[in-house]
Amino acid sequence: MAAVKVYGLPLSTCTARVLTCLIEKGVDYELIPIDLSVGAHKQPAFFAKQPFGQVPVLEDGDVTLFESRAIGSYVSYKYKDQGTDLFRLGNINETALVGVWAEVESQQYNPPISTIVYELVIKGMYGMTTDQAVVDAQSEKLGNVLDVYEARLTENKYLAGNFYSLADQNHIPYTFFLMKTPLASLINSRPHVKAWWEDISSRPYFQKVRANANV
DSSP, rough: OOEEEEEEOTHHHHHHHHHHHHHTTTTOEEEEEEEOOOOOOOHHHHHHHHHOOOEEEEEEETTTSSSSHHHHHHHHTTTTTTSOOOTTTTTTHHHHHHHHHHHIIIIIIHHHHHHHHHHIIIITTTTTOOOOOHHHHHHHHHHHHHHHHHHHHHHHHSSSSSSSHHHHHHHHHHHHHHHSSSHHHHHTHHHHHHHHHHHHHHHHHHHHHHHHTTO
């Protein structure tokens, strides 16, 4: 079987989300770099794959997909018989909880953390000035979400239950960059969240993505 193709960049959080999933599931892939600095993602050939001009894109045979969380769901379903069962497909109740907490990541966790990482990490890469008022506001929002996580993780080792799942995995790329900033304290000040983060970020599959990206 031909390797799955992923168009993106290892340093891209959304590309890393897809690569981590592929490696966790034991799926061979080919990473095709897209040079954002020269606008390769805004060329007609790329728009034909991704109409919004964003990375990543996955090609698996005659299937072309974009949006990293949707790609992760597809990979988890299609390759359910290999690697880690990220959806708990043998138990409908557990599958439902994975879905709930995957939505929480997307709708509650991602908006503040992605904004914080943009302000504290991405802007610095391009010599832009951090808007501290934005950082402060989003830090408060993220803290409120993490209070919910702390309570949840007091009762369960992982978000959906006492098993690692796609819901946990989707958190890894942005949280990795947050932990490079002073706002790592948002994670470290909550003991159950801190233990959860240390667990999921140390998995060998994400460590391989890190190594490939040299971060």
